[in-house]
Amino acid sequence: MRVAVVACALVLAAVPGPAAAQDGWPWSSFPSLMKQAKPAPKRGQPRAAPKAEAAAAEAGQPAATTAALDAQQVHPPGPEAPASAPPPAPPESAAGEAAGPASDKAAPPPWAWRILRTAWTERDETGYEEFVRRIGESGCRGVHACLTGADSNPLYRASNPAGMTFYADCADLPYVLRAYYAWKNGLPFSYSTAVTPLGASHDIRYTARGNAVSARRDLVEPGLDARKVLPAIAGTITSAHYRHPPDHAGRLLPDHYPVRISRDSIKPGTIVYDPNGHVAVVYKVTAEGRIHYIDTHPDNSLTRGVYGKAFARSSPAMGAGFKRWRPLALVGATQRPDGSWQGGRIVLAPDKDIPGWSDEQFFGTATPRPKTWSAGRFVLDGQTLDYYDYLRRRLARAGFRYDPLEETRAMVRALCEDLKYRVDAVDIAVKAGMDKRPQPDRLPANIYGTDGDWETYSTPSRDARLKTAFKELRDEVARFLELGRQGSAELAYAGGDLAGDIRRAYLAEAGACSIAYRRSDGSERRLSFADVKRRLFRLSFDPYHCVERRWGAEDGEELATCGDGPDKRAWYEAQQRLRNQPDRTYEVRMGFTLADLRRRAPGSGIDAPPDVDVLALVGAEPPAAAETAKTYVPAGEAASAVGPAR
Numbered sequence: 331m332r333v334a335v336v337a338c339a340l341v342l343a344a345v346p347g348p349a350a351a352q353d354g355w356p357w358s359s360f361p362s363l364m365k366q367a368k369p370a371p372k373r374g375q376p377r378a379a380p381k382a383e384a385a386a387a388e389a390g391q392p393a394a395t396t397a398a399l400d401a402q403q404v405h406p407p408g409p410e411a412p413a414s415a416p417p418p419a420p421p422e423s424a425a426g427e428a429a430g431p432a433s434d435k436a437a438p439p440p441w442a443w444r445i446l447r448t449a450w451t452e453r454d455e456t457g458y459e460e461f462v463r464r465i466g467e468s469g470c471r472g473v474h475a476c477l478t479g480a481d482s483n484p485l486y487r488a489s490n491p492a493g494m495t496f497y498a499d500c501a502d503l504p505y506v507l508r509a510y511y512a513w514k515n516g517l518p519f520s521y522s523t524a525v526t527p528l529g530a531s532h533d534i535r536y537t538a539r540g541n542a543v544s545a546r547r548d549l550v551e552p553g554l555d556a557r558k559v560l561p562a563i564a565g566t567i568t569s570a571h572y573r574h575p576p577d578h579a580g581r582l583l584p585d586h587y588p589v590r591i592s593r594d595s596i597k598p599g600t601i602v603y604d605p606n607g608h609v610a611v612v613y614k615v616t617a618e619g620r621i622h623y624i625d626t627h628p629d630n631s632l633t634r635g636v637y638g639k640a641f642a643r644s645s646p647a648m649g650a651g652f653k654r655w656r657p658l659a660l661v662g663a664t665q666r667p668d669g670s671w672q673g674g675r676i677v678l679a680p681d682k683d684i685p686g687w688s689d690e691q692f693f694g695t696a697t698p699r700p701k702t703w704s705a706g707r708f709v710l711d712g713q714t715l716d717y718y719d720y721l722r723r724r725l726a727r728a729g730f731r732y733d734p735l736e737e738t739r740a741m742v743r744a745l746c747e748d749l750k751y752r753v754d755a756v757d758i759a760v761k762a763g764m765d766k767r768p769q770p771d772r773l774p775a776n777i778y779g780t781d782g783d784w785e786t787y788s789t790p791s792r793d794a795r796l797k798t799a800f801k802e803l804r805d806e807v808a809r810f811l812e813l814g815r816q817g818s819a820e821l822a823y824a825g826g827d828l829a830g831d832i833r834r835a836y837l838a839e840a841g842a843c844s845i846a847y848r849r850s851d852g853s854e855r856r857l858s859f860a861d862v863k864r865r866l867f868r869l870s871f872d873p874y875h876c877v878e879r880r881w882g883a884e885d886g887e888e889l890a891t892c893g894d895g896p897d898k899r900a901w902y903e904a905q906q907r908l909r910n911q912p913d914r915t916y917e918v919r920m921g922f923t924l925a926d927l928r929r930r931a932p933g934s935g936i937d938a939p940p941d942v943d944v945l946a947l948v949g950a951e952p953p954a955a956a957e958t959a960k961t962y963v964p965a966g967e968a969a970s971a972v973g974p975a976r
Contacts (some may be wrong), residue, residue, distance in 0.1 A: 339528070354389040423430045432753040439714050441491040444670040445556035446516030450661040458511050461485070464596070465507075466613025466624050471754070473498045477510065486514045494557050500609045501571065502564040503626045504601045505585075507611065508655060509563055513556045516662040520676040521549045521563060525570050528578075528647070534570045535779060536916045540647040541573045543582040548676040550663065562765055576689040583678045586653035590688035591724045596621065601653040602637060605644040606914040607779050608791065610635070612652075612975035619726030628786045629758050633751040636744045639718060639802045646692040647701050653854065657684065695720075731822040734810035735835040738944075741803045741860070742836060748796050748931055750863055752789065753845050756880045759787035760848070764873040765880075769898050775921045777871070778914045787873035789880075790908070797912035798864060800942040807832055833948040850876055851891040857881065867909050867939040875902055882954040885975050904928050907935025 394839060438444060447454075461483075468482035470714050476482045477496045498506040512519040522543040529539035530805035549559065574584040588593035593615060600612040602623055610623035613634075644650045656678045663674030681687045693699050694706025696714070708720035715723065757767070764787045774780040776952060777790045813821050814828040825831050840859035849855050855878075862869075868882030876892035883889045894902070904927035918933035925932050 350592050384694060389719075397538045398839040413594050413891045416598070417641055421437065426942075438668075439491070440489050441494070441555050441557045443513045443549065443556045443559060444516055444668075445518050445550070445660060445663070445672070446670055448518060448661070448663065448671060450517055450657065453516060453930065454515060455599075456667045458513065461511050462507060462611060462624075463598040465632075466611075466622065470632060471505070472632055473506070473626055476632055486510075489514065496560065497564055497630050498626050499564075499628045499630075500625050501569040503624070503632075504609060504611050505563050505567050506950050507599075509560060510556075513559070516670070518549070518658060518676055520546055520658055520672075520678070522571050524583070525573075528575070533776075533916070535568055535573070536605075537570070537573060538645075538647070538917075540578065540649055541570055542572070542580040543579060543584055545572075546582055549565045550660065550672065550674055550676065552672050561728070569603070569607045569609055572601070572609060572649060573605070575647045575964070576649065576692055577681065580880060583680065585656060585678075586687055587656050587681060587684055587687050588649070588691060589652050589654050589686050590690055591652075591721055593653065593725055595686050595688075596652050596725060599654070601655075602641060603650055603653060604641045605648040606642055606791070606916055608641075608795075610641075612637075615725055617727045619722040619724070620732060621721075621725065627755070627792075629755065631751070631754060631758075634747065636740070637721075638799060640798040643717060646689065649775060651691045664754065688833070691717075691721075696833065731820055732813075733822045734828065735816070735823070735831055736809060737810065738803075738832050738835045739839045741799075741806065742839040742843065744904060745796070745799055745803065746845075746859060747840075748799065749845045749859075751833070752792060752796065753847055755789055756847065756877060759873040759880075760877050762787060765850075765876050765893070767874055769901050772921050772923045772926075775919060776916055777908070777920055779916045783873065788871050789873075790870075790871040791914055793869055793871045793909075794912055797862060797866060797940070797942070799938050800863065804942050804944050804947065807836075807947050811947060817916065829948040836944055836948070847877060847881055849878060849888075849891045850893055855881070855883075863942065866942060867906075869909065870902055871909070872901065872905060872963075874898065900924060901927075905935075907937060909935070910937065910939040912933045912940055 348850075465476045465482045468476065468479065470476035470479050470482040474496045478487050478490060480487065496506065496510075508853050509519050509521070511517070520543065524545040525534060525541040526544040526553060527534050527537040527539070527541055529537065531537040534541060540882055571584075572586065574586075576588045584820070586601060589600065596612060597615060598613050602610040602621075604610075606624065610625040612623050614622040616622070622634065623637060623939060624632055624634055626632050642650065648976070658676050658678050660671060660676050663671040665671050692703050692706070694708050696707035696709050700706050707714050708717055708962075709715070710720055710723055762783075764783065774784045777784070777788065778794070810832065811829060812823065814823065840863075841857040844856055845862070846854050846856040862882075865882030865884065868884065870879040870882070872880075875898055876894045878889050878892040879894065883892065901924060904924055907927070907930065915933065922931055922934055
């Protein structure tokens with residue numbers, strides 16, 4: 331939850347026309363679809379409309395007339411500044427004709443959001459995909475850096491207003507990227523500003539029956555300032571705005587729709603929603619069907635990952651899985667002399683008019699459809715597959731077979747990247763001095779979904795996904811060994827020692843990975859991949875613990891620099907059962923005291939962690955030199971989170 335530093339009225343920019351009357355989708359406004367035969371802990375609670383209108387009136391703005399805006403706190407906008415560069419020439423309109431006559435006035439300031447086209451075209455969607463792909467491929471490590479970097483955002487960075495900063499946590503990221511691209515290309519944009527739970531819930535982000543959109547904002551009013559609009563969006567959106575049943579027919583439509591499992595639908599810009607409260611954006615799908623995504627965190631860092639079982643499936647009502655932005659069009663607007671459009675309303679395409687809409691990721695592909703979603707079957711070429719296996723094969727190019735050696739290498743590489751990102755996350759907490767603060771008397775109400783310092787600096791959700799990925803690696807190796815024993819044609823392997831070859835591939839890739847952290851005295855401690863794997867369930871997620879315990883230190887030499895007193899040591903030991911648990915239990919009421927943890931209160935974890943030992947499957951332990959690389963560097967010398975060059 332971000333701290334308010336400006337008046338909430340900044341969020342409540344006006345909507346002069348109806349917010350979302352969505353009957354009668356105007357196909358003529360989106361001709362590209364006629365031709366196609368194929369296809370994050372802010373609270374999202376709705377606010378009362380009278381309060382929104384009053385706040386808007388106090389700010390000297392017209393009030394929204396049809397939907398209450400969710401008045402959330404926002405970051406301060408960047409300072410006003412003269413235009414640093416003229417904007418690009420107005421693009422063609424949706425119908426193909428040039429925009430209206432140019433104004434004799436000076437070029438608009440770079441913060442101005444002018445609508446120059448009334449709908450997104452296929453070309454716009456392709457441009458958005460390329461925009462997202464560039465960010466993903468660039469290696470940028472923060473939202474602000476990604477939107478201001480030459481490699482990550484070469485087309486639009488120069489036209490960013492001077493002093494403007496960019497922020498997004500995981501739920502904000504899809505909205506901020508989409509809105510930013512719409513702003514830079516003169517396109518219309520609308521977004522949900524409040525959602526209502528479909529059934530009782532103590533936290534709207536984790537409702538059992540999903541949510542309904544209860545308010546929207548259409549960005550159609552004159553004088554839109556992107557320096558205010560983007561923070562307003564980021565201050566409003568939570569993961570609750572993705573939690574919609576796939577076929578919910580409410581008064582207002584969700585911003586996204588579920589897609590069929592195909593390369594035409596799951597591509598750069600597609601959203602991935604984890605019902606445990608995480609959101610990511612696809613930036614690449616490889617020929618082997620691997621889905622690469624970017625995601626962001628409350629500290630404004632941006633990370634990358636590969637889709638897997640860390641993204642849970644759930645009942646359809648929760649809306650988990652892959653989504654794309656719903657087509658929209660601006661209608662009833664007035665074109666000004668400079669060619670821009672103002673006023674009117676934005677309409678969203680209903681499900682029945684979207685060729686790529688599908689609920690197969692919830693119910694399976696087999697017919698007849700089962701009565702319960704969990705009984706759904708995913709069938710490909712006559713073979714019933716696990717959902718994740720089906721997804722992978724469906725997205726892979728024709729003729730795909732699993733290469734067990736490359737699969738093992740790729741999973742270890744992905745885990746290594748996750749470890750490096752964790753170095754950054756822990757370092758941010760240390761630099762904020764969290765480990766120097768006293769241990770609170772109890773944990774948050776839920777350690778996985780909360781707000782404040784715990785949300786920003788703790789790592790229980792990140793660590794749970796890491797543990798799930800380590801377990802998935804072990805389980806996949808076990809599956810490859812079984813397929814090898816069966817002589818399955820699903821494997822692309824012609825050798826005679828599958829277990830030995832997997833072992834060698836694993837050790838080679840793991841041996842090329844190491845991370846380093848700064849101990850409490852400033853000296854560097856380097857950990858090998860094997861080191862981290864062995865202490866995986868000792869890694870502390872608690873930001874109040876010393877950095878040595880954040881990295882699972884056990885021996886006296888490594889722990890010698892830890893400044894934790896007896897109270898923090900007791901909390902660390904008592905949290906072991908929570909660390910053993912790879913599943914994120916957002917529905918569980920926590921708020922445990924030290925005594926609760928010691929008596930193993932319900933919901934306080936599990937007694938034993940899952941098996942993540944790959945080497946036990948392939949019949950060997952690594953040599954000592956490959957298993958551990960302990961390095962100490964005196965305080966003051968540089969520490970690095972990256973391993974040796976490959």
